[in-house]
Amino acid sequence: MEYKQTRQGYVDALIEMAEELPEMVVLDADVGKATLTLQFAKLFPERFFNCGIQEQNMLCVAAGMSLEGKIPFASTFGVFATCRAGDQLRNGIAYPKANVKVAVTHCGITVGGDGASHQSNEDIAITRSFPNMTILVPGDYEEAKLATKAAARMNGPVYLRLGRDKYPVISELHGSFIIGKSKLLYPGTDITIITTGIMVSEAIKARELLSEEGFSIRVVHMGTIKPIDEVAILKAAKETKGIVTIEEHSIVGGLGEAVAGIVAENHPCPVRRVGMRDIFGESGQAQELLDKFGMRAKNIIEEVKKIL
Amino acid sequence: MVIEGKKELSPANLEDLKNLCKQVRKQIINMVYQASSGHIGGSLGSTELIVTLYNHLMTHHPENPDWDKRDRFVLSKGHCTPVLYAVLANCGYFPKEDLSTFRRPGSHLQGHPYQPKTPGVEATTGSLGIGFSTILGMALTAKNRGQKHYYYVICGDGEIQEGQIWEGAMFANKYKLDNLIAFVDRNYLQTDGNSEDIMPLDPLAPKWESFGWKVYEINGHDIQEIVSTVISAKNSDRPVMIIANTIKGKGVSFMENAFGWHGAVPSKEDADKALKELENGI
Ligand SMILES: Cc1ncc(C[n+]2csc(CCOP(=O)(O)OP(=O)(O)O)c2C)c(N)n1
Numbered sequence: 004m005e006y007k008q009t010r011q012g013y014v015d016a017l018i019e020m021a022e023e024l025p026e027m028v029v030l031d032a033d034v035g036k037a038t039l040t041l042q043f044a045k046l047f048p049e050r051f052f053n054c055g056i057q058e059q060n061m062l063c064v065a066a067g068m069s070l071e072g073k074i075p076f077a078s079t080f081g082v083f084a085t086c087r088a089g090d091q092l093r094n095g096i097a098y099p100k101a102n103v104k105v106a107v108t109h110c111g112i113t114v115g116g117d118g119a120s121h122q123s124n125e126d127i128a129i130t131r132s133f134p135n136m137t138i139l140v141p142g143d144y145e146e147a148k149l150a151t152k153a154a155a156r157m158n159g160p161v162y163l164r165l166g167r168d169k170y171p172v173i174s175e176l177h178g179s180f181i182i183g184k185s186k187l188l189y190p191g192t193d194i195t196i197i198t199t200g201i202m203v204s205e206a207i208k209a210r211e212l213l214s215e216e217g218f219s220i221r222v223v224h225m226g227t228i229k230p231i232d233e234v235a236i237l238k239a240a241k242e243t244k245g246i247v248t249i250e251e252h253s254i255v256g257g258l259g260e261a262v263a264g265i266v267a268e269n270h271p272c273p274v275r276r277v278g279m280r281d282i283f284g285e286s287g288q289a290q291e292l293l294d295k296f297g298m299r300a301k302n303i304i305e306e307v308k309k310i311l
Numbered sequence: 312m313v314i315e316g317k318k319e320l321s322p323a324n325l326e327d328l329k330n331l332c333k334q335v336r337k338q339i340i341n342m343v344y345q346a347s348s349g350h351i352g353g354s355l356g357s358t359e360l361i362v363t364l365y366n367h368l369m370t371h372h373p374e375n376p377d378w379d380k381r382d383r384f385v386l387s388k389g390h391c392t393p394v395l396y397a398v399l400a401n402c403g404y405f406p407k408e409d410l411s412t413f414r415r416p417g418s419h420l421q422g423h424p425y426q427p428k429t430p431g432v433e434a435t436t437g438s439l440g441i442g443f444s445t446i447l448g449m450a451l452t453a454k455n456r457g458q459k460h461y462y463y464v465i466c467g468d469g470e471i472q473e474g475q476i477w478e479g480a481m482f483a484n485k486y487k488l489d490n491l492i493a494f495v496d497r498n499y500l501q502t503d504g505n506s507e508d509i510m511p512l513d514p515l516a517p518k519w520e521s522f523g524w525k526v527y528e529i530n531g532h533d534i535q536e537i538v539s540t541v542i543s544a545k546n547s548d549r550p551v552m553i554i555a556n557t558i559k560g561k562g563v564s565f566m567e568n569a570f571g572w573h574g575a576v577p578s579k580e581d582a583d584k585a586l587k588e589l590e591n592g593i
Pocket residue numbers: 352353354356388390437438439440466467468469470471496498500501502559573
């Protein structure tokens with residue numbers, strides 16, 4: 004299997020779009036080496052603004068640029084964009100519908116060695132609660148590229164969530180990316196696994212193992228968390244016996260709760276959530292941490308069997 | 312029609328601006344009284360600054376608020392919407408009757424400035440610090456495009472206790488934003504009392520100078536001084552901070568220098584008394 008970084012997909016898309024979108028600019032807060040925006044800066048120095056370690060100022064500067072017709076991509080780590088600069092994200096960008104793309108990396112537990120201070124497992128919960136936000140969580144390098152381009156082409160605030168590690172390339176995600184539309188990766192009639200971001204590979208693995216046992220498992224990938232694809236969720240609620248969600252994020256306020264809320268209001272069925280169980284992460288290798296915090300195919304399978 | 316910014320201030324201009332200030336102050340009292348909510352003190356204190364900008368110094372186009380050559384103004388101390396809305400209405404950005412809908416459901420006149428809804432409002436503010444950073448992004452974009460218009464912003468003195476302001480101070484210096492003219496409304500008061508008790512700011516001018524800004528200090532109620540300082544500030548090759556010494560609650564004897572009038576709503580008697588004082592002088 005091939006492994007690639009989602010953050011590289013983001014920056015490759017920026018570079019590919021640069022000629023076509025002359026008003027697009029990129030901002031960073033002294034983590035350009037890690038978000039990879041320095042690769043863009045090298046090619047387009049006059050369109051790159053290193054704001055220093057000033058996440059709050061950076062997000063509002065980006066909003067100001069958008070008011071003058073720029074298409075700013077502001078990058079830092081997820082935890083700093085949503086927690087350090089949460090007010091600026093809410094009051095400076097979401098509320099006035101500023102055309103700013105907050106593209107963050109180092110989300111989820113697979114940040115690894117830096118530990119809990121840098122592992123953003125709350126950012127989906129925070130940004131989901133802000134009206135006007137569009138939230139994109141691509142699953143691999145190629146989908147990150149597609150999502151970045153879709154973000155640039157829509158008018159309005161976008162939160163684009165990316166990781167640090169190399170993640171499996173999933174060919175089922177490639178081709179097109181429509182904001183608000185999920186991807187049906189595999190049909191099935193027993194249980195639906197709904198996934199987002201880089202957990203898609205574990206969802207596919209769980210399906211393979213369950214198929215060997217004779218179960219028919221549907222896999223739906225949510226590249227957009229907001230506006231979420233209610234149609235696909237309700238179809239799953241009606242056509243399968245229950246839903247298991249998996250996300251590289253807290254089960255508080257993330258994909259699982261979004262799905263559970265829609266199902267509970269419209270067509271109740273069992274929903275079980277796999278993710279960080281309301282706990283801070285810790286240092287370790289990305290793969291070790293996915294084991295330790297229970298975000299693997301085997302954890303999905305356990306939850307599926309609890310329903311069946 | 313484009314309103315052209317002017318350099319000279321004739322005696323007739325000065326008289327007009329003083330009369331406008333009187334009118335705006337009465338509108339402030341009426342708006343807050345009618346809404347039973349809003350911030351009078353800081354609005355009365357910024358009146359000369361904002362009236363002189365919109366009615367004398369700035370080039371702008373009320374019928375075409377998006378005209379790209381306009382000078383921009385951001386009220387970073389966003390709670391002072393009464394003065395901003397009165398000035399915008401008087402300029403013709405929206406009907407003066409709208410002022411009576413201030414802070415009412417369905418109105419475009421939100422408690423704090425909301426750019427998508429209100430013609431003439433350039434940035435959404437209210438959370439202190441946000442307007443200041445926002446105008447930096449606007450000014451930097453215009454500077455890089457070689458555009459010639461100016462960017463004006465007013466911060467409260469309490470507001471500049473925010474760390475975000477000093478992030479912005481560094482940023483403006485880095486990019487040498489010579490198209491930016493900022494004011495700090497130095498009334499020494501904030502919500503809970505005197506700024507020097509709550510979180511001391513003095514000596515203020517050297518702080519901004521050490522951050523690379525060109526600093527002026529003026530009487531923020533002296534229209535002549537506001538005009539001459541802004542004209543001189545336009546020659547700066549650095550961002551400019553004008554420390555405008557003001558009296559919070561200016562023009563109403565019992566509101567002047569009284570922090571309690573930061574966000575208080577006047578009774579009918581207080582409102583009548585205030586309007587009378589504004590008409591006849593204290
Ligand atoms: C980030 C933030 N914190 C707190 C407030 C609440 N608040 C509104 S006005 C104000 C005092 C502002 O004082 P100052 O900036 O000096 O304004 P002025 O005296 O001109 O009214 C405070 C604390 C706010 N609006 N934003």
